[in-house]
Each structure stands twice: as structure tokens, then as C-alpha cells.
Amino acid sequence: MFLGLGTVIALFLLLIYNGVIGYMPPIEELEDPHDKLASVVIASDGTTELGRYFAGAGNRVNSDYKTVSPHVIDALIATEDERFFDHSGIDFIALGRAGVKTLMLGDKSSGGGSTITQQLAKQLYSRPSSNMLKRALQKPIEWMIAIKLERFYTKQEIINMYLNRFDFLNNAVGIKTAANVYFNKEPADLNVQESAMLVGMLKNPSYFNPLRHPERTKERRNVVLEQMVKAGKLPRDEAEAYKQLPLGLDYHRVDHRDGGVPYLREEIRMLMSAKKPVRPSRDKYKSNLAYILAMGQYNTDSTQWEENPLYGWILKNPKPDGSLYNIYTDGLKIYTTIDIKMQQYAEEAVYEHLGGTLQPAFFKEKQGQVTGPYTTNSDELSRSGVMNLIKNAMKQTERWRVQKNAGISEAEIEKTFHKPYEMDIFTYVKENGKYHPGSKSVTMTPYDSLLYMKSILRTGMMSMDPTNGYVKAYVGGPDFNYFQYDMVSRGRRQIGSTAKPFLYTLAMEQDYTPCSQFLNTQPTFGNWSPRNSGSARIGDMVDLRWALTNSNNWISARLVYELGAKNLANKMRMFGVTGHIDATLPLALGTVDVPVKEMVAAYTAFANKGMRVDPVFVTRIEDNQGNLIYSTTPHRSEVTSEDAYYKILSILLNVVDSGTAASLRGRYGISAQMGGKTGTTNSNSDSWFMGFTPELVTGVWVGGEERYIHFNTMALGQGARAALPIYGFYMKKIYADKKLPYSQDTKFTFPADFNACSGEMFTSSGESEVEEVSEGIFD
Structure with missing residues (x-):
């Protein structure tokens, strides 16, 4: 009778093993179980994790067996499967014990007979079922899958897969993420009691959740410590000492939005996931203006699609089998250009100026106003x-x-x-002498x-290498948790006088020189008469160097009238401005809306001998096996001739030495050779500063969420007061850090025989800082 029963059971299991009864995964799937891994975004040092992309509870990054603390392995085997290294997937001794004690003696606390391999099989292939027959088949199916897994994998690989797949709750899937979330450690650094706590959670992570039930979790941890003693993995006296310790949590909440450089990580996600742009249909828009704006965005997206390999990367780069990558589940490693120290300095500069000076002043000015900001x-x-x-x-x-x-x-x-x-x-919070974003x-x-x-002022700041386009720092706003709209890549604002170098570059190409003379009086063209401030040299003949150094609107208006607004618009296109450009005379004063990212890329031409380079966010991407599936090649384009380049460069250097950006010398004590341009639009709605050295180009914009939110006066509202200080703080920190490869001794190199205009290349226009004017572009 027993022989017959045994034969039936053996035949039944054999049919399950071969997939005749129930579900048995194909051999190919057992050889390579499908992984759902979070993609990791990594800083330029190649090791620092900036954040992850994952969906739901999918925050899992694989950890290798060799990089997991041996205490975790000891605790796991002692608690879950003490004969793990002796069986082939099914522990018949434990199964028999469970059968006798649980079924015959009714001892429900005796434990089950599931091995680690069976638990892995359940993780991989078992799904909850309401069908009684399927539930009855589930356990023997897991046995057979476990036997097959033991055929294809070593014991170490099975433990590794099991630990990497277990959901420890709180967006901590896998031992690597769990170690970071609960203890802010790598798996290799987990000590005995920490390892015991995490292994204790395997029994029921919801019931033994250390955040919700710390005492219960501690009791479970101590049970694991006791099991380690019984298994000979831990001396009794040490275990007793560990049992007295608190859980020692160092919890770090994890969300796919958490981590460093959140604005850039979101921009990378959007770029990689972008669809091919579709030309907008005119009949879908109620107004001509709305259609023009839509066409401007289409032009921007189309340029990105053609020229930026990261834009639409998922659609452009299918897997070998034709399917598309999923950044939430495919475990990609995305290596960025971000320098973590420079990013830190950029954020500190933003918080120091906005939190310490600008925001308090803005609140004070708007206090008591019915219309708020x-x-x-x-x-x-x-x-x-x-x-x-x-x-x-x-x-x-x-x-x-x-x-x-x-x-x-x-x-x-x-x-x-x-x-x-x-x-x-x-709110901004000040701690240890430094400001940072917070809440109240x-x-x-x-x-x-x-x-x-x-009322909270917004900002956008980006800093990049003008030779290869590598973006070193990226701040899209004051705080991603509260203000998720990215003012570096997504926001477009009028650029004011930062547009003037484009105009002057065009002039340098058309036989003008920095010494070309213009009459400094207010011109009138039709119904447009641009405003200026100050009384310096009114009625005099002034040269272009003086005019740009002092951000003179009248001379820029006269210049664009002679050169042609359409020619200026075309030149701006060469500088990389992609949106809608209204080719009218006020364009010379910056009426066009441009994001910070495009402005920084445009200004690389002033630091790189007339060659513009597109921003690079990602240097390479690897799949979850470490295979290289994307690498970047900088995209450069010639904007102007070298002769024109040196002429415009000589003027922009003068802007910092003795023009609207002269405070970089006195107030911030920066001696490095650098060029730049301030910008302020009507009523101080937009404040800009663009600065560059031979090694770095940085752009800063500051303003309100809407253009009608701004300072009432130029005392703090102009670019030299609202935006330039962020650049000043940032560059001071960069030069003070001797570990960074930037020096104040680095100079621009001019040809030995270069002479901009009769030996007047560096004529100064005055010693004191010049107040910038609000453009008056609509007057």
C-alpha cells in the first residue's frame, strides 16, 4: 500500500516537473529569471549614486554575494534553512518534522519546511490564487521549481537571488536597498544585530516592520540571534549583549524623486522617454499666438530629436530582441556628468543668496500688499x-x-x-551658518x-565645460519637493541684455570692431524708442566696447537697425536658440524667451573660439549586465569666425573688469579672467547673469513664477543684484576647493598678432561698477 502510494506521489511530482500538471516555467526562464531592477543614476565619479528610477515597490538594485556581510548569510541560513548546503532544493528532514508536528500534533509554532530555494521559487513564479485546486498544487510546484533551480545555480547564486528579490517594505526591495534605507549602509557593512533584524523581517515584513512595530521587530531580531547561537554562528555571550541593544535604525525614506540633482534626474528621464515630435495642427488652437508658441516648442523638440542622442533614446535604441528598454524595471546604470562637489557648491550659492538676502527682501517689499507678490x-x-x-x-x-x-x-x-x-x-532654514530648503x-x-x-522666487542655474559640454552642476529651482517645474530646461523667460553679445558678434562679422563709433542719443524707429538710464556720455560718440560694457540700449538699437533684425534672429539660431523668435528691432534687447540650458550652451561659443557645444548630461549607459549600450559624443557647431570671436571676447572680458559685472572683482574677490553679461527685462521680471572662463560656462536666472511677480525697484531686481551674486558665490567656492581642477590663473589665449582696433583692445571704461538698466523693450 505504501509502495503504491509512493509510486503515485512520485508520478504526480514527475508530471509537475515536466509541466504536464500545473505551471512549470520554461528552461530558458529558469536559466535567466526575469529581473525587475531599478535604474540607477550615477555622478561623474562613477560611484556616487544620485538617485533611482523605479515603479511602485520596484526599488531594487542587485548586490553580489561577495559584497553582502557574512553576518547576513549566517543569520539567513541559521533562521530559514539550517541544512541549506546539504539538500538539493527540498529539505525532507524539515518537511517530515513539519508534517508530524503541525499535521499530527497540531503544533502550529513548529515552523514550516520551506527551504531558501523554495522561497526563491515562490518569489519568482508563484502568484496568489483563489482557486482551491491551484492552491493545492502551489506547494508541490514550488518543490519542483526549487529542484530545477538547484540544477542551474550554485548555492551562493540562489542566496544572492533570494536576498536581491525580497521586499523589505518602505521601497526597500533587495538587501542592498534595505541596508541603505534602514541603516544607511552598504550590505557589506551590516553588523550582527543589523543583519539579524533584516533577516527577521523575512518571516513577515509587514508584521515585523521596524518603523511601525519596533518592539515586535526587536523581539524577532533576538529570535534570529538565538538561532545563530544554536547554529554555532555566534557565541552565547555576544548574542546576549546584542539582544540588549536598540534596533539602531538610520532610516532614509526612499522615493524615485529623492536623491541628488532631482531636477536633472527628472530631465534625463523625460529626455530618454520622449516621443518623436508631431507638427501641431493649426485648427487645434484657438489663437494665432497659441499656435506660434506650439510651433516654437515643436521646433525645439525637433532639433532635440535630430541632434540630441539622449532625446527619445528609448525609442531610438531598442533591445536586440526588438523590445524597448524600461528605465523603471531594466536596471540600467546611467552615468552622468555631474560633479557632486560642484553641485553642492551650486546649491549652496543659490540658497545663500536667495535664502539669506533676496527672499527676505522680497517678503519685506511685498508685505501688506493686497495682491500678494x-x-x-x-x-x-x-x-x-x-x-x-x-x-x-x-x-x-x-x-x-x-x-x-x-x-x-x-x-x-x-x-x-x-x-x-x-x-x-x-521656507529657507539656516543651520550652522548655512541656508537650505525646509518647511514650517x-x-x-x-x-x-x-x-x-x-512669493517664493524661482531660479535656474547650470554650469558646464565649454570644451566637451559636460554639465557639472544643475539647479532647476529652489526645492524640488515644492517647486517641480524645472527652470533650467523647461522654463523659458525673456533674456534681456544677455542677448546683446549675439548682436555684437554679428557686428564683429560685418566689419565692425570694438572701436566702431555710434552717437549716444535716444533713437526712434517708428513707434519704438528704447529707454536708457544714467547720463553718462549722452550726446557723445561712443565705441561698441563701451556700449556693451555698460549695457547701453540706445547703441544696441542703432546696431540692430543697421544689421537687420532677421539677420540677428538667424545668428541666434546659430547660437542654439530653438524656440519662436520674433525678428523685430526690440530683439536686440532680449525679447525672446530662452531656457537657461540653451543660454549656457550659446555662451560656450564665447569660451571656445567660436565653437558652440551642446550640453551633455549622460556620458554612458550600461544594461544590468554591465554591457555598454550608450556613450556620448559631444556635438559642436561653429557659430562665428575666430577673428570675430576674439573681438567679442575682448569686450565681454571688459564687462567683468569694469562694467555691469564688476562686483565679481570687488565684492566677491575673484581675480580670474572671465567674461560675462548681466540681463534685466522690463520691470525686473527676469534677472540674468551669464559668466564664463576658459574652463566653465555658467548661467543664472532669477524671477517670479509669473512675469508680473517681481521687485518694484532695480535695487535688488536687476541682474547684477538678483542673479550675479549666485554666480559669485559659486565661483568663489569652486576656486577655494583645491581638489577641483580649476585655477584663477587660467587665461584666454589671444593670437600674438591680434589687435582688435588700433591697440585699444583692453581700454577701460571706468573703475566703478555700472548700474544696469531695465530694457524698456515695450516702450
């Missing part, structure tokens, strides 16, 4: 319809959307915006909180 200028108020802007902002909130969908009237919804609630809002708890109405958040 919005302008009080009567002309702007009539044009903008500020109350309508605020109403539209309310309609874009989640609070409004939920109530609207619930059928509540707009009048009733608006009432809820004037009822106080407890909430957290953004307040009681405030949603209406007031909306105006408060709009």
Missing part, C-alpha cells in the same frame, strides 16, 4: 488682470479640482479657500498659502 504698477495691473491670475491659480489646485468634480459651485469652492487650515509650507507648520488659509508660495 504681484506687481503694484498700475500699467501692469491693467494688462495682467492680477485677480484673474490668482483665480486661475486657484483653479489649478487639487483642492479646487476635487470639489469641482464633486459638483460644488465655484462660489462655494472659493469660500473654502478662505478657511484656515494647518499645513506645511516652504502654519495655520493659514489656502488662498493665503497660494499667494505665499507664489
